[in-house]
Amino acid sequence: MEQRRLGDLMHEKGIRRTPQRVAVWREFSERPGSTIREAALRLKRAGIGQATVYRAVKALEAAGLLLGFPAPSGELRYAAVLGHAHLLVCEKCGEVTRFGECRLGDYETEVQRETGYQISGHTLVIYGICPRCQEGEDDASRR
Numbered sequence: 343m344e345q346r347r348l349g350d351l352m353h354e355k356g357i358r359r360t361p362q363r364v365a366v367w368r369e370f371s372e373r374p375g376s377t378i379r380e381a382a383l384r385l386k387r388a389g390i391g392q393a394t395v396y397r398a399v400k401a402l403e404a405a406g407l408l409l410g411f412p413a414p415s416g417e418l419r420y421a422a423v424l425g426h427a428h429l430l431v432c433e434k435c436g437e438v439t440r441f442g443e444c445r446l447g448d449y450e451t452e453v454q455r456e457t458g459y460q461i462s463g464h465t466l467v468i469y470g471i472c473p474r475c476q477e478g479e480d481d482a483s484r485r
Contacts, residue, residue, distance in 0.1 A: 344371075347424050348364065348367060351405070355405035355406065355407070356405075357401050362398055363398045363401065365388060366381065366390070366398040367422050368422070374440070375419045375420075375436050376419060377417055377418065377419055378396060378399050381395060381420075382395040382396070402422075403420070407422065408422055408423065409422075409465055414431070414433040414469060419436070419438070427466070428440065428442070428444065428465075428466045428468075429467045429468070430468050430470060431468070432471060433470065433471055434475040434478075435472060437472050437474075439472070446466070
């Protein structure tokens with residue numbers, strides 16, 4: 343299902359669906375929060391070169407199929423998206439978690455009315471500390 347939707351969106355956005363682009367998108371879908379360098383190292387095993395990975399990321403990001411966001415460390419990380427995205431990013435371990443229901447539709451309408459912008463969508467990245475890292479903090483404070 344996801345692969346079909348990806349193909350449809352690639353066609354809709356006017357970018358060619360190639361095995362390399364699909365592999366790059368899948369890499370960031372399976373491991374959201376990776377850097378391009380990390381993904382390129384893993385994809386090298388599949389015979390996809392670093393330059394190809396960088397070009398694919400650029401094309402997929404421009405098409406709105408990859409979301410680049412700054413990690414707490416400052417480096418740029420990516421997650422695969424199909425439509426708009428809502429992500430939680432742990433400031434300690436870098437874990438990326440997608441979360442569900444969008445409740446920003448009414449807010450978009452209000453912003454559009456107030457600013458005159460024609461709103462086409464949004465992306466939401468929320469930073470915090472994941473439960474696993476919070477447990478580690480609790481363990482450390484008890485020592």
